[in-house]
Amino acid sequence: xxxxxxxxxxxxxxxxxxxxxxxxxxxxxxxxxxxxxxxxxxxxxxxxxxxxxxxxxxxxxxxxxxxxxxxxxxxxxxxxxxxxxxxxxxxxxxxxxxxxxxxxxxxxxxxxxxxxxxxxxxxxxxxxxxxxxxxxxxxxxxxxxxxxxxxxxxxxxxxxxxxxxxxxxxxxxxxxxxxxxxxxxxxxxxxxxxxxxxxxxxxxxxxxxxxxxxxxxxxxxxxxxxxxxxxxxxxxxxxxxxxxxxxxxxxxxxxxxxxxxxxxxxxxxxxxxxxxxxxxxxxxxxxxxxxxxxxxxxxxxxxxxxxxxxxxxxxx
Amino acid sequence: xxxxxxxxxxxxxxxxxxxxxxxxxxxxxxxxxxxxxxxxxxxxxxxxxxxxxxxxxxxxxxxxxxxxxxxxxxxxxxxxxxxxxxxxxxxxxxxxxxxxxxxxxxxxxxxxxxxxxxxxxxxxxxxxxxxxxxxxxxxxxxxxxxxxxxxxxxxxxxxxxxxxxxxxxxxxxxxxxxxxxxxxxxxxxxxxxxxxxxxxxxxxxxxxxxxxxx
Numbered sequence: 001x002x003x004x005x006x007x008x009x010x011x012x013x014x015x016x017x018x019x020x021x022x023x024x025x026x027x028x029x030x031x032x033x034x035x036x037x038x039x040x041x042x043x044x045x046x047x048x049x050x051x052x053x054x055x056x057x058x059x060x061x062x063x064x065x066x067x068x069x070x071x072x073x074x075x076x077x078x079x080x081x082x083x084x085x086x087x088x089x090x091x092x093x094x095x096x097x098x099x100x101x102x103x104x105x106x107x108x109x110x111x112x113x114x115x116x117x118x119x120x121x122x123x124x125x126x127x128x129x130x131x132x133x134x135x136x137x138x139x140x141x142x143x144x145x146x147x148x149x150x151x152x153x154x155x156x157x158x159x160x161x162x163x164x165x166x167x168x169x170x171x172x173x174x175x176x177x178x179x180x181x182x183x184x185x186x187x188x189x190x191x192x193x194x195x196x197x198x199x200x201x202x203x204x205x206x207x208x209x210x211x212x213x214x215x216x217x218x219x220x221x222x223x224x225x226x227x228x229x230x231x232x233x234x235x236x237x238x239x240x241x242x243x244x245x246x247x248x249x250x251x252x253x254x255x256x257x258x259x260x261x262x263x264x265x266x267x268x269x270x271x272x273x274x275x276x277x278x279x280x281x282x283x284x285x286x287x288x289x290x291x292x293x294x295x296x297x298x299x300x301x302x303x304x305x306x307x308x309x310x311x312x313x314x315x316x
Numbered sequence: 317x318x319x320x321x322x323x324x325x326x327x328x329x330x331x332x333x334x335x336x337x338x339x340x341x342x343x344x345x346x347x348x349x350x351x352x353x354x355x356x357x358x359x360x361x362x363x364x365x366x367x368x369x370x371x372x373x374x375x376x377x378x379x380x381x382x383x384x385x386x387x388x389x390x391x392x393x394x395x396x397x398x399x400x401x402x403x404x405x406x407x408x409x410x411x412x413x414x415x416x417x418x419x420x421x422x423x424x425x426x427x428x429x430x431x432x433x434x435x436x437x438x439x440x441x442x443x444x445x446x447x448x449x450x451x452x453x454x455x456x457x458x459x460x461x462x463x464x465x466x467x468x469x470x471x472x473x474x475x476x477x478x479x480x481x482x483x484x485x486x487x488x489x490x491x492x493x494x495x496x497x498x499x500x501x502x503x504x505x506x507x508x509x510x511x512x513x514x515x516x517x518x519x520x521x522x523x524x525x526x527x528x529x530x
Contacts, residue, residue: 008441079488080338082490083338083488083490086488086489087474087489087490093480096483096485096487097485099487100485103487185434277524282490283338283340284338301378
């Protein structure tokens with residue numbers, strides 16, 4: 001087995017251990033707290049844990065399938081996220097072809113460019129080409145009603161759901177000396193640290209949360225949850241240095257940056273939900289809401305993480 | 317052979333509809349009636365009945381037939397195959413002058429042999445800014461014949477944005493199909509009052525427009 005393979009195996013066994021513990025705790029809570037009728041909080045917790053099992057297994061299978069598996073998984077994530085996003089934005093008949101090309105041209109091309117490892121065009125395709133071509137397609141129909149709003153929302157949807165999400169699998173294209181063939185572990189590192197930070201913020205918040213950190217944006221987020229979650233996820237990130245090309249200190253520092261970006265990204269995406277008057281982005285993942293509800297922190301941390309690693313560690 | 321192809325085609329339609337719309341059903345508190353009933357829905361797209369059909373539990377789906385205009389669904393061989401064989405539609409002739417069979421009689425006989433119907437009482441696809449057009453009186457004449465039949469209002473949300481009239485490429489958007497509690501005609505209820513009551517019950521299921529801040 002390759003070094004990457006055995007590290008991945010250790011990682012997966014560790015995650016299964018955590019999930020088994022979580023399922024056991026969920027089961028105990030259900031036994032103890034639901035004696036006199038169903039308890040919504042416990043039901044939601046258990047739905048979340050079950051969904052985590054499914055997500056971990058799905059990502060694991062994608063990793064086993066290799067580069068194509070990872071690309072397809074994140075292309076699907078982009079598709080589902082874009083579908084959730086466009087559902088909530090204001091569109092008119094005149095945007096039909098712009099939206100159709102966002103789904104059926106821009107998205108596949110972005111992932112094809114990753115497959116072909118055309119980094120130069122990959123990094124500017126959406127910010128330059130899609131940015132200029134989308135409004136041109138919309139304007140050809142001559143409908144000026146709330147035009148700026150419409151083209152801005154489509155561009156934002158593409159940047160968040162396709163451009164930012166595609167920076168997770170883009171980690172596979174980095175060329176780091178001494179780390180050849182192990183790039184998939186960088187994805188694992190990013191996803192584990194960001195998602196653990198979300199989970200730990202939830203746990204710390206439930207246990208010790210007193211002071212709301214952003215009552216207008218996200219009533220469930222607390223200062224205690226934020227500090228505890230970011231600190232503990234940073235420590236765990238530092239402890240995962242052995243799967244990365246980083247030293248423990250570097251791994252901790254990067255973890256701190258990505259958990260912070262993840263937290264702030266969560267706030268931004270919450271503000272959009274408030275603006276649109278919805279509680280969740282969708283219903284794709286039982287207990288969590290939509291895919292974007294799960295992906296929001298990854299979306300904001302992935303491009304920053306990618307560019308830091310690319311600038312300081314990668315040759316390409 | 318033809319029926320096998322029809323079954324595969326039906327499954328493909330449902331799969332495609334689900335892939336594009338990730339459609340989700342919202343069920344009424346009382347659940348769906350177990351006996352044959354009439355689902356009546358808002359109509360804005362050719363795909364409307366596919367979506368209702370896709371979310372119904374298979375047990376109920378198999379005996380549910382959309383009611384559709386014969387003029388459109390018999391226009392070509394493909395249309396006829398999809399309308400008659402795949403979806404087993406009750407095809408009614410809308411043109412009063414030319415028609416050979418009474419649409420109400422066709423619907424009544426379908427219900428009598430245990431089928432449920434999907435009906436679009438607006439009569440045509442709604443292309444206006446109005447949420448719902450005034451209802452045609454067919455549904456009233458149907459329940460005058462069979463007053464014990466349950467009427468289930470069904471609001472289909474967002475499908476008009478997926479594929480507006482005249483477009484050929486669907487845009488993937490999340491759709492919901494909301495079912496209301498079953499209703500019946502009251503004894504002696506006047507036509508206009510009944511149609512208004514049904515229309516109000518259907519509008520009541522419509523979600524508030526996204527971004528309304530409510």
